[in-house]
Amino acid sequence: MSVTVTNLGFPRIGPRRELKQALESYWAGKSDEKTLLESAAALRATNWTKQRAAGIDHIPSNDFSLYDHVLDICAMVGAIPSVYGQVQSKTSVDTYFAMARGSQEYGTVEHPYLSCGHQHGLGVPAMEMTKWFDTNYHYMVPELSSDQSFALTSTKPVDEFKEAQALGIKTRPVLLGPVTFLTLAKSKTEGFDTLKLLSALIPVYVEVLRQLAEAGAEWVQIDEPCLATDLGDGVALALQTAYGRFAEAVPQLRLLLTSYFGAYGDNLDAALSLPVAGIHLDLARAPEQLETVLAKAPKSLTLSLGVIDGRNVWRANLPALLDKLEPVVAQRGADKIFIAPSCSMLHVPIDLDAETTLDPEVKNWMAFAAQKLGELKTLGRALNEGRDSVKAELTESMRAAASRKSSQKIHNPAVAARMAAVTKEMASRKSPFAARQKAQRDRLQLVAYPTTTIGSFPQTPEVRKARAANAKGALGHAEYNDFLRKETEAAVRWQEEIGIDVLVHGEFERNDMVQYFGEQLDGFTFTKNGWVQSYGSRYVRPPIIFGDVTRPKPMTVEWWHYAQSLTKKPMKGMLTGPVTILNWSFVRDDIPRSETCRQIALAIRDEVTDLEKAGAAMIQIDEAALREGLPLRRSEWQHYLDWAVDAFRITASGVDDATQIHTHMCYSEFNDIIAAIGAMDADVISIETSRSKMELLDAFVDYRYPNEIGPGVYDIHSPRVPDVSEMVDLLQKARKHLSPDQIWVNPDCGLKTRKWDEVRPALVNMVAAAEQARAKL
Ligand code: GLN
Ligand code: ZN
Numbered sequence: 001m002s003v004t005v006t007n008l009g010f011p012r013i014g015p016r017r018e019l020k021q022a023l024e025s026y027w028a029g030k031s032d033e034k035t036l037l038e039s040a041a042a043l044r045a046t047n048w049t050k051q052r053a054a055g056i057d058h059i060p061s062n063d064f065s066l067y068d069h070v071l072d073i074c075a076m077v078g079a080i081p082s083v084y085g086q087v088q089s090k091t092s093v094d095t096y097f098a099m100a101r102g103s104q105e106y107g108t109v110e111h112p113y114l115s116c117g118h119q120h121g122l123g124v125p126a127m128e129m130t131k132w133f134d135t136n137y138h139y140m141v142p143e144l145s146s147d148q149s150f151a152l153t154s155t156k157p158v159d160e161f162k163e164a165q166a167l168g169i170k171t172r173p174v175l176l177g178p179v180t181f182l183t184l185a186k187s188k189t190e191g192f193d194t195l196k197l198l199s200a201l202i203p204v205y206v207e208v209l210r211q212l213a214e215a216g217a218e219w220v221q222i223d224e225p226c227l228a229t230d231l232g233d234g235v236a237l238a239l240q241t242a243y244g245r246f247a248e249a250v251p252q253l254r255l256l257l258t259s260y261f262g263a264y265g266d267n268l269d270a271a272l273s274l275p276v277a278g279i280h281l282d283l284a285r286a287p288e289q290l291e292t293v294l295a296k297a298p299k300s301l302t303l304s305l306g307v308i309d310g311r312n313v314w315r316a317n318l319p320a321l322l323d324k325l326e327p328v329v330a331q332r333g334a335d336k337i338f339i340a341p342s343c344s345m346l347h348v349p350i351d352l353d354a355e356t357t358l359d360p361e362v363k364n365w366m367a368f369a370a371q372k373l374g375e376l377k378t379l380g381r382a383l384n385e386g387r388d389s390v391k392a393e394l395t396e397s398m399r400a401a402a403s404r405k406s407s408q409k410i411h412n413p414a415v416a417a418r419m420a421a422v423t424k425e426m427a428s429r430k431s432p433f434a435a436r437q438k439a440q441r442d443r444l445q446l447v448a449y450p451t452t453t454i455g456s457f458p459q460t461p462e463v464r465k466a467r468a469a470n471a472k473g474a475l476g477h478a479e480y481n482d483f484l485r486k487e488t489e490a491a492v493r494w495q496e497e498i499g500i501d502v503l504v505h506g507e508f509e510r511n512d513m514v515q516y517f518g519e520q521l522d523g524f525t526f527t528k529n530g531w532v533q534s535y536g537s538r539y540v541r542p543p544i545i546f547g548d549v550t551r552p553k554p555m556t557v558e559w560w561h562y563a564q565s566l567t568k569k570p571m572k573g574m575l576t577g578p579v580t581i582l583n584w585s586f587v588r589d590d591i592p593r594s595e596t597c598r599q600i601a602l603a604i605r606d607e608v609t610d611l612e613k614a615g616a617a618m619i620q621i622d623e624a625a626l627r628e629g630l631p632l633r634r635s636e637w638q639h640y641l642d643w644a645v646d647a648f649r650i651t652a653s654g655v656d657d658a659t660q661i662h663t664h665m666c667y668s669e670f671n672d673i674i675a676a677i678g679a680m681d682a683d684v685i686s687i688e689t690s691r692s693k694m695e696l697l698d699a700f701v702d703y704r705y706p707n708e709i710g711p712g713v714y715d716i717h718s719p720r721v722p723d724v725s726e727m728v729d730l731l732q733k734a735r736k737h738l739s740p741d742q743i744w745v746n747p748d749c750g751l752k753t754r755k756w757d758e759v760r761p762a763l764v765n766m767v768a769a770a771e772q773a774r775a776k777l
Contacts, residue, residue: 001335005380006058006304008221008258008280009174009344010047011369012065013533015351018043020537023066027101033093040066041163048169054373055380058219061164061171062157063344066093067100067536070139070184071127073176074099077204078153081143081188083124091153100140100536102126128186129535133225133261134632135311135347136542136584138535142185146192150204158211165216172256173212174344177224178205179238184226198238202245209250219277221256225343227271228262228282229632236270247275256280256304260343261311262632263289268296278302284309284342287324294328303332306342307379308372313348313530313544313586315367316375317401319394322382329383339379345369349530349541362525362546365404404590410547412522418602419595426605427649429681431657433707436683439658444570444617448777449731449770451745452502452710454664454686455574455620456510456752457491458759463508484509485562492566494760499767502618503571505563507752513576513622514584518543520555521603524585543585545596551603554610561614572662573611573619578604578647583625594643601647608661609654620662621651621682627667641676648680660684666749668692670699678705686710688748690722694733701737709738712748713769714762719754721761727769732776740777745770 013019022039025031044064051059065072074080075091084098097103103124128141157173164171178201185194212220226235246255254277263286264271271279272293279297283290283306290305297303305328307321329337351370355363367375378393387394404410429436466483469475475483491506510516518524524543531539556573564571578600587593604621611619626648631640652661663682670677670687677685689696689711697711711734713727727745734743745766751759 001333002384003329003334003337003339003380004057005055005376006172006338006340007051007056007060007345007373007376008260008306008310008341009060009063009346010051011346011348011350011533012043012047012063013350013531013539014043014046015354015529017531017539019066020539023537027097036066036093040064044160044163045167048164048167048171050370051373052169054370055377056373057380058172058338059164059169060174060221060344061160062173062175063346064160066096068139069176070132070142070181071096071100072154072156073181074140074142076152076154076156076208077201078151079142079144079148079185080153081127087151087153089151089153098124099127131628133228134628134630135261136532136534136540136628137347139184142181143188144182144185144194144197145187146189146196148197148200150197150201152204152207155208155211157208158215161212161215161217170216170218172219172221173217174221174223175205175208177222177226177257178202178242179235180224180226182238183232183235193234195232195234195238198241202242205242206245206249209246209253213250213253217253219254219256221258221280222276223258223260224271225259225261227257227259227264227267230634231267231270236267239270239274243274243276254278254302256302256338258304260285260306262286264293265289265633268292272296272298272301276301278304278338280304280306280338280340282306282342284311290324290328294331299332299336302336302338303328304338304340306340308339308341308367308375309589310341310343310345310372311347312589313366313368314589315365315371315397315400318375318378318382318397319387320398320401321379322387322394325379325383334384337383339376339383341372341376345372347532348372349527349532351529354529355527357528358525359409361403361407361409364400365546366544368530407547410523410588410590412548412550415548415550415599415602419598422598422602422650427646427653429653429655429657429661433681433683436657436660437708439656440617440660440683443658444660446501447774448740449743449745449774450501451767451770452500452572452686453495453504453746453763454748454750455504455507455572455622456750457504457506457508458754458756459508459752460756463487467511488559488563489566492563492571496567496569498764500763501569503563503567503569504574505559505571507574507750509559513624514581515543517555517576517581517604518545518585520553521549521551521600523547523549523599543581545582545585545587547588549596549599549603551606555607557607557610557614560611560616564615570617573608573616575604575607575611575619575621575651577621577623577626577663578651579629579644580623580625583629594647597643597647598650601650604651605654608651612655612659616659618660618662619652619655620664621648622664623648623680624664624666626665626676627669627673630673637672641673641679645676645679648682652680652682662686664749668696670696674699674703674705678703682707684708684710684744686712686744686746688712689734690715690730690748691717694730697734697737708742708744709734710744710746713745714747714766716747716749716751716754719758721758722765724765724768724772727766728772731769731773735773745773 026036256278258280260282352368470480487508
């Protein structure tokens with residue numbers, strides 16, 4: 001009897017982003033469906049063989065997806081909204097992609113991390129997309145109506161099981177569970193609870209499970225990550241119904257109930273009461289739940305112990321893990337234990353070996369998916385054959401952990417001293433808002449309804465080309481700099497010409513709003529090939545924060561200075577805030593996130609005060625990802641919001657009253673975090689409101705938000721140029737609820753993804769709209 005080494009899911013994209021190439025070539029009409037499907041099959045085969053070679057006993061199948069695994073379920077159960085055509089007996093690849101991407105021409109795509117990063121088709125629109133739990137992966141939101149019917153319209157899980165079987169590999173199919181699927185769906189019928197569709201949905205799942213059993217599957221992994229969240233009424237009962245039915249219909253299959261990204265918490269009893277053969281625990285996020293589970297779980301239940309972190313890039317300390325695992329194996333029996341990653345490895349880069357430029361010391365602390373497979377195997381062998389059988393591996397792992405613990409590359413005494421010296425005063429501006437507002441008015445002398453933009457101007461093909469050439473060494477530093485200065489100058493001149501009141505430099509020198517800062521801060525590193533899927537064929541390479549964060553020298557002052565030298569109008573300093581930098585990076589796991597966040601805050605605070613010293617009267621600190629960091633459990637929100645707001649305040653509070661701090665957020669929801677936004681106490685906040693026709697402002701109005709607000713009047717996500725009158729209307733609407741001296745006029749977000757031909761007329765109209773609205777005061 002031995003412990004089983006398992007995996008929950010492997011990255012789909014291919015070590016050289018093969019899936020992206022295959023998809024984009026198909027979408028561009030350069031290759032046919034057959035070629036696409038062959039490339040996909042080749043990727044699956046590679047992944048399976050790689051895992052087999054690594055010694056994984058339970059290799060997942062159906063973890064692959066051409067676009068998204070939630071969309072796969074829509075395609076499997078016939079949940080195809082009618083705009084994409086009639087439900088067919090088999091969902092076609094083109095229907096699938098129409099749901100994913102819309103079906104005609106698309107607007108450019110926003111920042112891949114953002115919820116506002118959405119495609120807007122001019123023909124049939126894509127389905128809505130949103131973040132998968134607390135990750136930066138985005139899934140397509142199923143759309144269901146009260147009269148929804150379901151039918152088996154794709155046998156993908158069965159097909160892929162058989163495909164692996166043909167290669168001589170027996171896999172453990174993965175299915176997104178029916179209850180999580182329904183709770184993630186949005187209802188097309190107002191007020192309808194999508195869980196009511198469960199009994200209609202179950203037969204389709206039963207059919208898939210039946211076919212899997214028939215094909216020879218032994219275990220099936222059913223993912224129900226909703227169990228890591230606060231569950232609404234009826235969810236426990238829904239789980240009972242679904243899994244009771246499965247146990248009845250396919251008793252020969254062993255089901256592994258899988259939840260991750262947190263503890264079962266108050267859902268544990270519900271989970272343990274289900275008639276399944278095994279249950280998976282995320283012990284990277286929630287190691288504390290092991291004890292309770294051991295006490296409560298019946299001895300017959302297999303426990304899948306998710307000890308290797310599937311959400312982060314750090315190498316595990318294997319001997320330390322074994323200290324915890326060995327007693328569990330002794331207590332429960334080896335045949336009832338699976339060793340597993342905490343969640344699917346979808347969220348980590350594929351192979352550390354592909355990184356040739358990382359500092360070897362830092363690299364030695366890391367493990368990507370391929371290395372994590374090795375760690376799982378080592379744990380399995382240590383448990384099955386004794387620690388001596390993997391002596392070398394264990395020693396290496398322990399050494400890496402020890403080196404990381406003491407390395408001077410991580411632990412900077414100056415940072416420790418500075419952290420210890422943070423005072424309450426550092427998180428407070430000198431005076432309350434009213435006094436600051438007066439000081440800023442006296443200094444800035446702005447008109448009512450001042451116009452501004454969010455920071456970036458179009459990143460044209462020329463800008464991208466120049467950057468790429470510079471990175472390759474083909475364009476010298478001086479030439480590149482010259483080029484950027486010209487772009488910046490043109491943007492400044494043009495803003496002056498059309499009469500914008502508060503200017504920006506355009507961010508042409510920035511590749512990405514987080515990477516740009518990470519590359520200049522100590523404590524960060526970057527990969528060359530560490531791609532992680534954000535959505536569809538969009539992959540990102542998140543920065544990796546490995547050590548104490550410091551700012552060796554000013555990062556933006558020179559660019560600001562140059563831009564300001566071109567104009568008498570105020571030029572905003574433009575920074576990314578600490579919470580956003582944190583939330584879009586892989587973060588250290590040896591200190592709390594809140595501490596890293598505060599270190600970043602101190603570094604950016606120095607940038608803020610340097611900009612002030614250089615003469616900046618206005619500094620914008622973007623916190624686009626503050627909302628994204630909200631924990632899955634409501635009970636943990638306040639704690640997060642407290643330290644996140646504190647970090648922002650530390651960043652913003654080193655300046656005088658007359659220096660105006662702006663922030664920008666592109667969310668779709670403010671109601672539940674409005675108090676935190678109030679507590680940030682930025683002098684001016686710009687938000688996304690145009691698509692909601694100013695409805696998002698309600699939260700601010702109800703809260704009686706006292707500071708200044710720029711409710712976006714121009715939807716930058718669409719190529720459409722808004723006309724003057726509609727923006728005047730929006731401003732009039734805002735005027736109803738806000739005092740006129742609170743209102744700024746700006747677009748919803750940065751303009752980097754738009755074309756100049758769209759931006760030019762839109763901003764000209766925006767300025768005209770501000771003038772008209774001003775005249776009505
Ligand atoms: N200043 C950034 C820009 O304009 C802000 C982008 C964002 O918050 N998403 O691009
Ligand atoms: Zn934005």
